[in-house]
Amino acid sequence: MPTNVCTAKASYKKAPGTLELTDTHLQWSQDGKKVPSVRVPYHEATSLFCSKEGAAQVRLKLGLVNDDNGHNFTFTAPQAVAYSERETFKRELTNIISRNRSTADSNANPAAAPPPIVAALSASPSKAPTPRPAVAVASASRASTSRAPSVSSDRRTPILPGTDAASDFRLRKKVLMGNPELASLHRELVMSGQITEAEFWEGREHLLLAESATESQRKGRPGQLVDPRPQTVEGGEIKIVITPQLVHDIFEEFPVVAKAYNDNVPNKLSEADFWKRYFQSKLFNAHRASIRSSAAQHVVKEDPIFDKYLEKDDDELEPRRARDEVADLFINLGATLEDHGETGNQRDITMQPGRQRGALPLIRKFNEHSERLLNSALGDKPPAKRRRVGGGDGGNDAYGQLDLDDLHDPETSVGIILEMQDRQRYFEGQMASAAAVEDARKKAFDVRPIFKEARDSLVSWEYNLNQLKLERKPGDAALLSMTQNVASRLDVKSKKNEMPPDLFIQLTTCQTAANEFLRQFWSAIYPPSTETQTIAPATPAQKATKAAKMAGYLGKTHEKVDALVRTAQVEGVDSIRVQVAMKPILDAVDHALAFYHTRSAKPTKGIN
Amino acid sequence: MEKASHLSVILDLSPTQWHLSAQSSNQYPLSIHSFLSQLLAFLNAHIASKHENTLAVFGAFPGKSVMLYSSTDPVADDVPPADANSYSSFKVVDFTIVRSIMNEFDALGNLDEEPPCALVGALTKALCCKSISAHFHSPNAVEDPAVLPDPRILILSVSPDLSTSYIPIMNSIFSAQKLKVTIDVCKVYGPDAVFLQQAAHLTGGSYIFLERRDALLQYLTMSFLSPPALRQVLAVPKQDKIDFRAACFCHKNIVDVGFVCSVCLSSNHILFYVVKLWFTYMCTVFCQPVPVCSTCR
Numbered sequence: 041m042p043t044n045v046c047t048a049k050a051s052y053k054k055a056p057g058t059l060e061l062t063d064t065h066l067q068w069s070q071d072g073k074k075v076p077s078v079r080v081p082y083h084e085a086t087s088l089f090c091s092k093e094g095a096a097q098v099r100l101k102l103g104l105v106n107d108d109n110g111h112n113f114t115f116t117a118p119q120a121v122a123y124s125e126r127e128t129f130k131r132e133l134t135n136i137i138s139r140n141r142s143t144a145d146s147n148a149n150p151a152a153a154p155p156p157i158v159a160a161l162s163a164s165p166s167k168a169p170t171p172r173p174a175v176a177v178a179s180a181s182r183a184s185t186s187r188a189p190s191v192s193s194d195r196r197t198p199i200l201p202g203t204d205a206a207s208d209f210r211l212r213k214k215v216l217m218g219n220p221e222l223a224s225l226h227r228e229l230v231m232s233g234q235i236t237e238a239e240f241w242e243g244r245e246h247l248l249l250a251e252s253a254t255e256s257q258r259k260g261r262p263g264q265l266v267d268p269r270p271q272t273v274e275g276g277e278i279k280i281v282i283t284p285q286l287v288h289d290i291f292e293e294f295p296v297v298a299k300a301y302n303d304n305v306p307n308k309l310s311e312a313d314f315w316k317r318y319f320q321s322k323l324f325n326a327h328r329a330s331i332r333s334s335a336a337q338h339v340v341k342e343d344p345i346f347d348k349y350l351e352k353d354d355d356e357l358e359p360r361r362a363r364d365e366v367a368d369l370f371i372n373l374g375a376t377l378e379d380h381g382e383t384g385n386q387r388d389i390t391m392q393p394g395r396q397r398g399a400l401p402l403i404r405k406f407n408e409h410s411e412r413l414l415n416s417a418l419g420d421k422p423p424a425k426r427r428r429v430g431g432g433d434g435g436n437d438a439y440g441q442l443d444l445d446d447l448h449d450p451e452t453s454v455g456i457i458l459e460m461q462d463r464q465r466y467f468e469g470q471m472a473s474a475a476a477v478e479d480a481r482k483k484a485f486d487v488r489p490i491f492k493e494a495r496d497s498l499v500s501w502e503y504n505l506n507q508l509k510l511e512r513k514p515g516d517a518a519l520l521s522m523t524q525n526v527a528s529r530l531d532v533k534s535k536k537n538e539m540p541p542d543l544f545i546q547l548t549t550c551q552t553a554a555n556e557f558l559r560q561f562w563s564a565i566y567p568p569s570t571e572t573q574t575i576a577p578a579t580p581a582q583k584a585t586k587a588a589k590m591a592g593y594l595g596k597t598h599e600k601v602d603a604l605v606r607t608a609q610v611e612g613v614d615s616i617r618v619q620v621a622m623k624p625i626l627d628a629v630d631h632a633l634a635f636y637h638t639r640s641a642k643p644t645k646g647i648n
Numbered sequence: 649m650e651k652a653s654h655l656s657v658i659l660d661l662s663p664t665q666w667h668l669s670a671q672s673s674n675q676y677p678l679s680i681h682s683f684l685s686q687l688l689a690f691l692n693a694h695i696a697s698k699h700e701n702t703l704a705v706f707g708a709f710p711g712k713s714v715m716l717y718s719s720t721d722p723v724a725d726d727v728p729p730a731d732a733n734s735y736s737s738f739k740v741v742d743f744t745i746v747r748s749i750m751n752e753f754d755a756l757g758n759l760d761e762e763p764p765c766a767l768v769g770a771l772t773k774a775l776c777c778k779s780i781s782a783h784f785h786s787p788n789a790v791e792d793p794a795v796l797p798d799p800r801i802l803i804l805s806v807s808p809d810l811s812t813s814y815i816p817i818m819n820s821i822f823s824a825q826k827l828k829v830t831i832d833v834c835k836v837y838g839p840d841a842v843f844l845q846q847a848a849h850l851t852g853g854s855y856i857f858l859e860r861r862d863a864l865l866q867y868l869t870m871s872f873l874s875p876p877a878l879r880q881v882l883a884v885p886k887q888d889k890i891d892f893r894a895a896c897f898c899h900k901n902i903v904d905v906g907f908v909c910s911v912c913l914s915s916n917h918i919l920f921y922v923v924k925l926w927f928t929y930m931c932t933v934f935c936q937p938v939p940v941c942s943t944c945r
Contacts, residue, residue, distance in 0.1 A: 487663070487664060487759065487760070487761055487762045488757070488760075490663045490664055490667045490762075491663050491753060491756045491757050491759070492757065493663070493667065494661075494663040494666060494667070494680055494753055495750060495753040495754060495756075495757070497679060497680055497681040498680070498681060498684065498746060498749060498750050498753070499750075500681070501681060501684060501685070501688075501742075501746045502742075504681050504682070504684070504685045505684075505685045505688055505689070505742065506733070507685075508685040508686065508689055508865075510686075510863065510865055510866065511862060511863075514676070514860045514862040514863035514866070515863045515865075515866045517859075517860045517863065518859070518860045518863035518866040518867055518870075519866060519870065521859055521860070522867070522870055522871065522885040525885040525886070526883040526884070526885055529883070529886070530883065
């Protein structure tokens with residue numbers, strides 16, 4: 041029997057019950073029932089949200105591994121009690137989640153930032169309501185949501201279909217969800233037991249592969265600059281919502297703040313005080329991502345702690361942080377300086393960065409940010425690989441850079457020659473068949489008299505032309521048939537498709553099902569394509585059974601169509617139209633069946 | 649006001665087929681001389697319907713294709729003088745065409761057997777003739793008054809499909825599409841021609857299978873006299889269904905299920921990239937799965 045860590049009265053989906061935290065699970069059971077209806081193992085918990093302090097209801101939301109919606113619990117005890125209960129749960133769960141995170145991260149992706157618990161803190165210049173770290177505010181976290189998806193960790197390696205049953209199933213489900221037509225076909229055939237799951241997916245592996253490839257793609261870092269937007273609340277107060285994500289971003293973007301944090305928290309300042317003062321300091325204003333900040337400068341106060349960390353504005357001619365890479369030889373203006381001695385050109389002094397000095401720090405900040413983004417995208421590859429062209433090493437590369445594509449003559453392209461092997465066979469094949477036709481013809485007729493006859497019949501052409509007279513009867517018949525042709529087309533054009541929707545759906549289903557059977561049938565008949573990855577190519581015996589099975593299904597298509605025709609008659613639809621609509625599929629089915637019968641009649645001659 | 653148009657007519661003149669067509673065992677026998685009379689009447693109608701209309705006639709003889717008449721060529725000297733019974737323009741056309749046909753038939757007299765009909769040659773010549781090929785250089789802006797809009801080709805076919813000519817016919821169709829030429833087909837005798845059906849379908853022309861062959865002129869005037877621009881208003885008969893099957897490249901058989909090499913599909917695709925086609929026509933088609941593709945090895 042697992043021991044209880046803590047318990048509380050809580051309702052779930054509006055039903056009252058008891059929330060318990062045992063040493064392995066978080067579980068909730070409805071009042072009066074013994075078996076818990078919600079049971080969450082520890083390792084599935086990924087995130088935790090709490091309602092705002094002072095809200096009417098005391099809620100707690102737990103996010104799960106494969107389910108962002110998670111579970112919502114509302115503590116039903118009187119408010120004061122409920123708070124303390126929730127705090128207990130929160131403390132415990134936070135520990136559990138952070139433990140989950142650390143294991144997950146060490147398993148998969150050490151680079152990805154651990155998605156911290158979304159928490160919020162109010163910092164207002166005048167009155168600070170007892171801010172604590174990790175007080176979650178579920179509602180007012182706009183700033184946090186925009187960045188939160190960035191930390192989606194990808195701990196799934198691409199799974200080939202068939203390797204892992206669970207993931208394979210998940211992939212299939214996803215494919216079906218994304219493709220309603222396929223899903224309905226699946227419902228129609230697999231769920232009714234006509235063909236097996238494996239058969240259905242055979243030949244559709246590419247869909248699964250594509251899905252798993254899409255899944256395993258990792259989202260890069262968002263390119264947004266870290267710029268906490270203050271929200272103005274009433275009375276000129278400014279409120280900035282801090283999330284752990286934001287803190288992480290700030291530390292990464294401005295290392296000096298991290299340094300200040302390490303120096304001062306928690307000895308000299310509490311965490312809340314730290315942030316409060318930071319957002320009022322000159323340091324923060326220096327870090328703002330726009331010149332807008334100058335407008336807010338009058339509210340900035342002197343701050344003995346943060347002012348220590350202030351750096352000089354980065355608005356000198358040379359950036360404070362010099363680029364460490366060797367500049368490209370063809371861009372570096374100084375590279376050929378030595379070639380122009382006394383006689384050379386004057387130094388180009390017009391090329392100075394930033395017309396307005398105040399903009400310089402901002403420009404450089406943008407550049408640094410972009411550089412950081414690019415670096416994070418490159419990952420930790422060695423710097424040598426990062427440069428597309430290795431600048432410094434040898435003349436070959438320099439020449440390679442000089443050799444621009446545009447300088448090449450485009451006319452010299454040779455085109456694509458259609459080279460046929462066996463050209464001989466191609467032409468011989470022509471001649472052989474022509475010869476066969478000729479032989480047959482020669483046997484049938486003696487051509488010489490025919491030539492003569494043709495020639496002679498033309499001699500009196502003028503007389504014939506003068507005597508040309510069209511008989512009325514055939515002319516009328518021709519006119520009638522052609523008019524009918526035109527009229528029937530007009531008829532089709534002007535008539536609407538008045539098939540009742542029910543019947544139409546039935547027709548479509550019958551059609552898609554028969555198509556699927558045909559697909560299965562032919563794929564069992566012909567050798568597998570080499571393009572797609574198949575899990576295990578079916579043996580000839582398996583294929584034969586499958587073909588037989590499919591042929592059996594195909595044989596029933598006629599019955600099904602007949603049934604549909606009868607339904608159409610009942611519904612008052614012209615049954616001929618149904619027959620016409622189903623004719624192509626019936627033709628295809630008949631063709632397949634005929635092929636199957638001739639093939640099975642002489643089993644020795646297989647294509648495989 | 650309707651614009652002038654150009655018409656190229658391709659006559660399938662295989663003596664054997666015409667001999668078969670004239671036999672009285674057919675339901676509606678049609679002999680070559682009766683065919684020619686009705687055709688000449690139709691051609692005269694085309695010339696008469698608009699003064700600027702131009703005409704070119706090509707003959708597909710056994711093993712040879714010849715241009716029989718072109719309205720842009722200078723009139724030959726030996727045309728007999730006009731008589732009171734005929735309009736001289738008509739007479740020139742009729743005389744030139746029939747005389748050329750007779751010359752070619754004379755030349756045939758020495759052969760022991762009949763080679764297959766050079767329909768592809770005639771089709772290619774028709775596409776290359778100046779009135780049509782001028783569209784290649786300026787398909788949209790026709791400044792040259794000698795070049796008429798909406799050129800079309802009418803094929804009067806009696807021979808059965810020659811599966812060896814599948815590829816050249818397809819290539820002709822693509823050129824015709826590119827030149828915005830309409831190909832009309834009238835199947836005068838013999839079974840339905842799969843390739844010509846496709847030709848008519850792909851170029852937006854109509855394919856007519858002659859049911860009452862004794863009323864040829866009726867079909868010709870009703871279906872093929874109106875230029876394509878006019879056919880949008882004037883409904884003309886068309887074929888109901890088209891056989892889209894291709895011929896395999898190895899035995900030239902018409903196949904139901906074709907196999908395509910997955911490797912050279914791409915290269916052939918580039919080859920034919922200029923013309924808009926669909927899958928079957930882009931690739932080498934085999935009738936059996938082959939281990940080594942003959943196109944790309």
